[in-house]
Amino acid sequence: MAIQSGPALSGRGMRRPSRRGGRHEIGDTTLGRWVRIYIPVLLFLFVTLFPFYWMLITSFKSPSELLDFNQSPLFVVKPTLEHYRHLFTGTHFGRWTLNTTVVAVVSTLISLLCSILAGYSLARLRYRGADTIGWGIFVTYLVPPTLLFLPLAFLIRRLHLFNNLWSLILTYPTFLIPFSTWLLIGYFKGIPRELEESALVDGATRVQTMIRIVVPLALPGILSAGIFAFTLCWNEFLYSLIFLNDTIAKTISVGVTSELIRGDDFFWGELMAASLLGSLPVALLYSFFVDRFVAGLTAGAVKG
């Protein structure tokens, strides 16, 4: 069952607990463990986290301190909230956040609805052509936005959706549906067929078995598909860069990069403050759900 794949992620596959018993190998001392494991891990952590620290301290530095050549850039001497204040009063950052949220939520919902139906159909009702269609949907995921942005820009212009959030809500599912469907197929396949069969024998209709039995059991998978879809929307850059020009209509990624950079003038303090705030929601989501997400990913890959 897909739900069980959670524990697999505790990452214990190739590790065997205290397997060596009495026979200690040379590298197994505390010092050895530090050299082999902890120091590399700390190095990795440093590399991954330093940019976040950099964003944090930059956002608290006063403008004069930012460009002070004589002072170490690694620390902040006199922290100030000036950039945050300016972000909320002098720019449309609040509006951009709202836009991003609306677009992400609506397109995630649209995609989830389509993918649950399609995933259920492809995974549970084995009919001729199901594999081919599944393959087709998967392949569309690999047609990248770079191939599509020109024709889509043309289309959006024709539909008069430029500077309208609908342009994003309509186009985002193009990369969300394939992935969510693919992920959900793995989950649906993991649910025992017998449950559904016995309900059918008891006189339930197919729609009922789907809504009452399969979907509730696949909820973890649906959740991880939803989280992933939300993240992709939140982080999307190319389409929103092309489709939105109006200051009011922008999403965070585009608003920040276009309104806080004027020519060669970078408002670093505001930029970093906005970056930090803009990355927070998804970062939090992921720290909580990373296991679940990987479970979904590999449920699709391993059980396909």
Add this chain to the structure above:
Amino acid sequence: MADVELATAGRAAARHGTFTRDRLVFGYALLAPAVLYMCLLVGLPFFFSLYLSLSDATVGSQVARFVGLQNFVAIFQDSTFRLALRNTVMFTVVAGIFKGLLGTLMAFLLIQEVAGRKFIRSLIVLPWTLPVAISALAWKWMFDPQFSAINYVGVRLGLIHGWPNWIGEPSLAMAAVIAVNVWRGFPFAAIVLMAGFSAVPLELLDAGKVDGATFFHRYRYIVIPVIAPILFVGLLFDTVFTLSDLSIIYLLTFGGPMGATEILPTRAFEIGIQAGALGRGAAIALVLFPILLPVVYFGGGKRCERGRGGPGAGGVDRGGGAARPRATPPAPSPRLRGARAVCPDRGVPRVLDGRHRVQDRQ
């Protein structure tokens, strides 16, 4: 089980026909929204861009003339385009190698017994969750030649001489862009690989050890075949995204300096959106397609084949064999094959069972 149809179908033979038809109708009805959506907003635009690439369409003009392959001839004569093509391949390959190496290393570290492993893991994935645009900005500021940390620390430690302008010098810009892509991408590689490692059945490793296989052999013939499908899917996704990753370069260097980091997507953006030459831009973007095609073919094809396989045909062998394009793995020793027969599963739950047994025994 794949080919055990619903029990009712077999039981009520008389109703079999209508039952199948109902199921078919229901199945296609559920499928319709997703398929229609994809056809309308991926399929149609794709063919439309094929058409655009053969026309002289521009943003301003109302009518587009069919010009045959003229756009393609023109772009291949453009030296910036050729540079972009070369850069695209280099960017993808070099970044891919580093992501693979660092990801594997990280995954190996994280499957060890480390205090606070869960916490470390959630920190490690942070770069990957960060919006691309935002991470590009943070790095742009870090690469700042005068006021930033990299040069400050580097110069004081004697690692860097002078105050290099990382994204302003042609020789350094590509390295800088690759560094950002790797920074963003390797956590993903690591978590995918970790999931892969956790699917390796311990019995196989034990059997291999008993048979006297070295660490290298065990890795090559047991671990890799098991994690290959997962590794492959991860690699596939990553390649596709790196190939089409415009945001990092757009924000860090915008193809500059002097085209040093120009890649196909940025070129298509410049020509198609900024200069408004839709036809020419579409042609540039389409050049990506032949590069993507083998990737898509292998990825999609493998999945399709796996979907059709019956329950008995599966097992570690097939999953691994199919995933390895280079194929023809040397036949494992008979005893190793025996071990596979004992533990032929590749599904996560049963592997887990196996592991628990192993742990109990000790």
